[in-house]
Amino acid sequence: xxxxxxxxxxxxxxxxxxxxxxxxxxxxxxxxxxxxxxxxxxxxxxxxxxxxxxxxxxxxxxxxxxxxxxxxxxxxxxxxxxxxxxxxxxxxxxxxxxxxxxxxxxxxxxxxxxxxxxxxxxxxxxxxxxxxxxxxxxxxxxxxxxxxxxxxxxxxxxxxxxxxxxxxxxxxxxxxxxxxxxxxxxxxxxxxxxxxxxxxxxxxxxxxxxxxxxxxxxxxxxxxxxxxxxxxxxxxxxxxxxxxxxxxxxxxxxxxxxxxxxxxxxxxxxxxxxxxxxxxxxxxxxxxxxxxxxxxxxxxxxxxxxxxxxxxxxxxxxxxxxxxxxxxxxxxxxxxxxxxxxxxxxxxxxxxxxxxxxxxxxxxxxxxxxxxxxxxxxxxxxxxxxxxxxxxxxxxxxxxxxxxxxxxxxxxxxxxxxxxxxxxxxxxxxxxxxxxxxxxxxxxxxxxxxxxxxxxxxxxxxxxxxxxxxxxxxxxxxxxxxxxxxxxxxxx
Numbered sequence: 001x002x003x004x005x006x007x008x009x010x011x012x013x014x015x016x017x018x019x020x021x022x023x024x025x026x027x028x029x030x031x032x033x034x035x036x037x038x039x040x041x042x043x044x045x046x047x048x049x050x051x052x053x054x055x056x057x058x059x060x061x062x063x064x065x066x067x068x069x070x071x072x073x074x075x076x077x078x079x080x081x082x083x084x085x086x087x088x089x090x091x092x093x094x095x096x097x098x099x100x101x102x103x104x105x106x107x108x109x110x111x112x113x114x115x116x117x118x119x120x121x122x123x124x125x126x127x128x129x130x131x132x133x134x135x136x137x138x139x140x141x142x143x144x145x146x147x148x149x150x151x152x153x154x155x156x157x158x159x160x161x162x163x164x165x166x167x168x169x170x171x172x173x174x175x176x177x178x179x180x181x182x183x184x185x186x187x188x189x190x191x192x193x194x195x196x197x198x199x200x201x202x203x204x205x206x207x208x209x210x211x212x213x214x215x216x217x218x219x220x221x222x223x224x225x226x227x228x229x230x231x232x233x234x235x236x237x238x239x240x241x242x243x244x245x246x247x248x249x250x251x252x253x254x255x256x257x258x259x260x261x262x263x264x265x266x267x268x269x270x271x272x273x274x275x276x277x278x279x280x281x282x283x284x285x286x287x288x289x290x291x292x293x294x295x296x297x298x299x300x301x302x303x304x305x306x307x308x309x310x311x312x313x314x315x316x317x318x319x320x321x322x323x324x325x326x327x328x329x330x331x332x333x334x335x336x337x338x339x340x341x342x343x344x345x346x347x348x349x350x351x352x353x354x355x356x357x358x359x360x361x362x363x364x365x366x367x368x369x370x371x372x373x374x375x376x377x378x379x380x381x382x383x384x385x386x387x388x389x390x391x392x393x394x395x396x397x398x399x400x401x402x403x404x405x406x407x408x409x410x411x412x413x414x415x416x417x418x419x420x421x422x423x424x425x426x427x428x429x430x431x432x433x434x435x436x437x438x439x440x441x442x443x444x445x446x447x448x449x450x451x452x453x454x455x456x457x458x459x460x461x462x463x464x465x466x467x468x469x470x471x472x473x474x475x476x477x478x479x480x481x482x483x484x485x486x487x488x489x490x491x492x
Contacts, residue, residue: 043186043237049200051239054142054171056190056232058197059113059126059149059163061134114191114232115139116241117170118162118271122147125271126231127246128154128161139165142198153274157282158216159246160262160270161231173233176240178265181219183208189223189245191232201225210260211342218260219243225259234261243267269350283351283374285324285359286317288482289341292329296485299474300329300451301365307331308341310361312481315421322372324361326483327447327476331367332360348374365451401464405473405488406433409446411457420445424455425478438486440477447483448476 113130117123124139131137137149147165154161188202203223210218219234225248234243243261250256273280289308297305307329313320324330330338333347334357351357353376358369402409409426417423425447431440440446448454449463450473467473472487 043202045188045200045202048188048235048237048239049190052173052188052233052235052241053190053198053200055117055173056142056198057115057117057124058140058192059115059124059130059231060138060140061111061113061131062136062138063133064135112192112195112228113230114228114245115163116231116233117172120168120170120172122165122167122170123152123271123275124149124163124165125244125267126161126163127244128156128159130231131161131163132156137163139163140197141170153278153280155270155274155280157280158262158266158270160244160267160274162271162274173241174239175264175268176236176238176242178242178263181205181208181236181242186237187221187223187242188235189221189225189229189232190235191225191229191245193224193226193228195228199229206258211340216262216266217342217346218247219263221259221261222257223259224255226255281353282349282377283353283355284317284377285319285322285348285372285374286314287319287324287330288312288314289330289344290484291341293485295472295487296474299472299487300362300485302329302362306340307338307362308344309484311483318372318375319359322359322370324359324370324372325363326478327485328361328363330359331362332358334358349377364448364453401461401467404434404469404490405464406431406435407440409457409460412445420478422447422478424453424459426454426457426460428477434488434490435486438475438488440475440486440488441479444477444479446475446477450474 111130111134113126115124115126115130118125131151131154134151137151138146139149140146145167147167149163149165152162152164183205185205186202187205188200190198190200193199201224203221205219206222207220208217210220219242221234223234223245225245229245232245233241234245236242242264244264244267245259246262247260248255249258249260270280288311290311292302292305292307292309294305296309297303310319310324310326310328310330312326313324330344332338333344334351336343336347338344338347348357351374353374355374357372357374359372360367360369408429408431410429412420412422412425412427416427417425422445425445428435428440428442428444428446430442431444446454446460449460450467452459452463452466454460454463464473469490472489475486475488476483477486
């Protein structure tokens, strides 16, 4: 009893001391009313499942493959035994078959995926990789009705496909507003992971605008997505579809806590074209682009590391006709800022071919607007590397400034300028020390020092002499058809 009493008294003293300390520091413990306020409850997805579940479908694909009959293999084995053993193969028929069987087609299950009903008259959206190479697509509804579907169109670049089933009065999904989607909000997925139909998983939006593809800013979530979930809907708490579950990050092939969904606004834009034309038409301007690093942005006076660095311009392309040059940094397209390189192909790709657009570029310390007519995108072509000819340079430079950077350069001949389609520049004959560390090598053509364009050796030496040697010196150079920046840090 004494122990208990002493314990009670000690607790009383401790409480009194805490109150006194709280008053001294200017705060007091929460009032009983505040302490008893209910905490935020976890979401209940049951109503969402009832609402959206009937709109989600299971998709099975079948592939027809040509199979040669086993009797043909038997004949080959029989011939083998006759040649090397002098007798028929054990168990083989004594007389040859009168009619040789023809190769036959065999139906094989190709895969299982998911999808959702886009319109009440039977249009279903899914992933392009779900129906790729399928000779037959079977769509099963939640009420167990099964339909053979017709592939209306598929777009591999965005991984969006639309199929059509012969049915009406179907429960179509409600499409959400992607601009209202916030990082941290709850979302739900319904699909057929590993063939387990109508499986529901939930989580939160982990990130938006995640760059994993040229044309899509993916939604990243921690919703459990596994093989078979592909093509199923990502649903917000309002019962609206905000994305198509498409990819996972995994080292094992199974879910590891990161999944990616195609934003529904991008998917609907693609599906509209697939339903109208059976294909997707995209714009192009014919430039190869790269990232603008922080060091390069600071060295050329761009301010911040944003935009898309033009590494090459395709000959005869809309970009070349508009005056875009290798080394330009595209900062805006039709007034929309280019924060990262992947922004440019999305904006250009979503522009109708034939449209006249404005491209804002940063060049030699100043911005300028160029008018470009958008062309239609073509299949990707491998980058063409210009052939290098072993022609003697007219003049060579070994100025003190160039030597201090480990550079030896030479004048370009007129023939080299014509071949490379350049107005000027100097050719790197050797690169050591600072130049080599920056990535320059023999055969590169230096086009600019800082924001000064170079057309001759004299201009190169002059620009180099004026450069601040206490800071990294940026040089725009071309290697083959590709242009990029190198930052040379002089040794101190």
